Amino acid sequence: MTTREQVLDAARDVANHLALDALERDRANAEPFTEAELLRKAGLPSVLLPASIGGAGLPWSVALEVVREIARTDGSIAQLIAYHYVNAHNLVWVADDAGRARWGVPSVANQWLWGDSVNPVDPDLRLARDGEDWVLSGTKNFSTGASVGDVTLVGGLTDDGRDLLVLVPRETPGFVKGGDWDNLGQRLSASGSVRFDDVRITPDAVLGSASSSGAFGSLVTPSIQAAFGHFYLGVTRGALEAASEYTRTTSRPWLLSDVEKAVEDPYVLATYGRLVARLRAAEALGRSVGESLSQAHARGADLTWAERGEVAEEIAALKVVSSDLAVEATSAIYEVTGARATANKHGFDRFWRNVRTHTLHDPVQYKAREVGNHFLTGAHPDFTLYT
Template identity: 35%
Template sequence: MNTFNIQSPASPSSETAARNARIAATRPVTAEAYPKDWVVRARDLAGEFRKGAVERDHERTSPVDQIRRLRESGIVSLLYPAELGGGGGTLREAASSVLEIAKVDGSTAALLGFHFYNSLVPLLTDYTGQNASFVRRSTQARWLWGNVTQYVNKEFVAEHHPDGGFTISGTKKWNTGAPLAEITTVLAIHPDRDRYIYAAIPTNREGLTFHEDWDPIGLRGADSSTIEFENVRILPQDVLHWSHGPKQTGPLPLWASFGAIFYSAVFIGRTLGALERIRDYTLESRRQGTFGGASVSADDPFIQAEFGQYWVQAQAAQAYFERVIESVQAAWRRRAELTDEERGNIALETLSLRTFASRTALEITPRIFELAGGRGTLWSADFDQYWRDVRTLSSHDPEVLARRVIGQHALHGTPLIFPTHFKASV
């Protein structure tokens, strides 16, 4: 069986050495047995991650210890089949685990969510089991996966290597998780420029430079840096088998739909986390202007009415989340039989969920200041972390474009079709 070389490259630069040391610190010290209840385990981990979360946000600290704990717990392998060494968990368990962690730590939750749907790429590119070795190696080492996948870079083109496989040179932006991961997916255009190739390579592969230029207002620890490729070797055994026809000429089936589920988990988790924080705050303090006779803000009828509205909205988002997950889980069980129309319907369903969850989070998370009052704006309180995280993640895919696609379908029954990204030669 082929194995990845995850040893540090010879004579590394000071930047590379520092990065290798950081990744080494995320590796499991122990390997816990898989839990009986994944969501309960995630909730326990969230309790651990709560400590220091504000400081990590303020200091833009990478969640190295938190990633190590996720790997030690086995949650990183939750979605992999038991017969390949995985946890044999469901989409609902994975998404709910992300949601629980998002209540207290948006960056770590986002990294776990991106890991989940990118670690599934070997199973998404092939339904026949020919990528099983990637999964087995991942479960054995409990890897965290990053991604270098964006379809929009038309200049990221591989070249044939004389000894087999490919080499890649070029730049890719917004590579979430890759700077903290042992392994990353890589999507590039085939040398013939008529299809894509998908590969999985160790992140210490010679020729990779991580620019560490992630400096957003939110998700400050969810590294999504620019990566430069300089004659990076893609070995034949790194290339993922593709079984959905002769060539991959468009988006990976179900990849975006799984992504929308995990985006939504972060949005809803951040919303619920904000409500839990502000609930505790109003029960313990009395803001200026609190209704007369109320000893704490939670007894103010106006604050009760506002909180009640936010709580109902959050409940609606959770119910929608559960319904869509059930639908997508059913589709995943019969993935080999899905038609293009069915995949399009799933994409519309998950796009609608992501849009609703994002809009709900963007409405509620900034309005918790109405309940906190002036003292809630203190830097040390960090009540703005929830809105900043949601705003940062939701900006990745403009909501207005999603609403247009949904509206076209709702008004005209227009199906969502994923066209080829490559024009046929004349």
């Protein structure tokens, strides 16, 4: 039996391994095939999948801890595993028993990573009928993990307006990866474009529809937003840990400080203190979110829309707090390390670049609005693939 402690030990081992050359890999901006294999060998892809198909069947709180742990040293690979957890969990949210077994058993046995091509604000993909099959066509500008994933979850629209989730194995003819992800941060997240040139989708590759799977299936959005929050918390802690090591070993006290070491400077101490205090509070909220989300998943088909809404609002609060803290803290570390810390050889900028890039996924102000609206009126936001 796989336990929470075993999974977190494996995640820490992966994080420590990734830390050895995190900066060099970030600058290389290569497709993360080696890193994906590291996740597979650690057994992390099957953490959430149910025991009925061979998975560990652990709660969502554990998966979120895995994301946070890996994000300490490599934000890109934390994004890969976070998106995988959400994509693969559509086997639980959306698929029927036959689909769950058909795709879940090999997914667990081979520790498959699932890529993502579902972004609802990206150009739509079309599914046209051809006998019993579907033909998938179109382009997605952003498709995290598709180039290195074993399968990719794809959201397409049919001619009669239905939205379907289908699975496309990596080497499927007509599935073209752009290899064009070259952004400020998250450089190894394999988030480039993909194109589907009349890809044939057989009936057994259709999982179902997220929009018609009820309150339980709608947990897809709170789950990915919870993963985002834990990702930001992990990067923040990683940035503070890296900065603190530099402050202890390399930073020099300011000439007007009247102290011998940077770690004795009252302003340095106060800056670290405020950031660490806020991080500890945000991490406590993150743990509460993990428990709430786990309980919501345990409700299964009995989950009500009101219960789902309460969980979504708590997660929205985490998104607001963790986003603001991550962007601020990853910049503020330079104030407690000093001018020499800006040397490219240290690479402290990668923490800020990663959170600055990913926090733009969806505007955090809309999450703040949701929290405020719920506080004042008790309202829950309508379900979308962003809320």
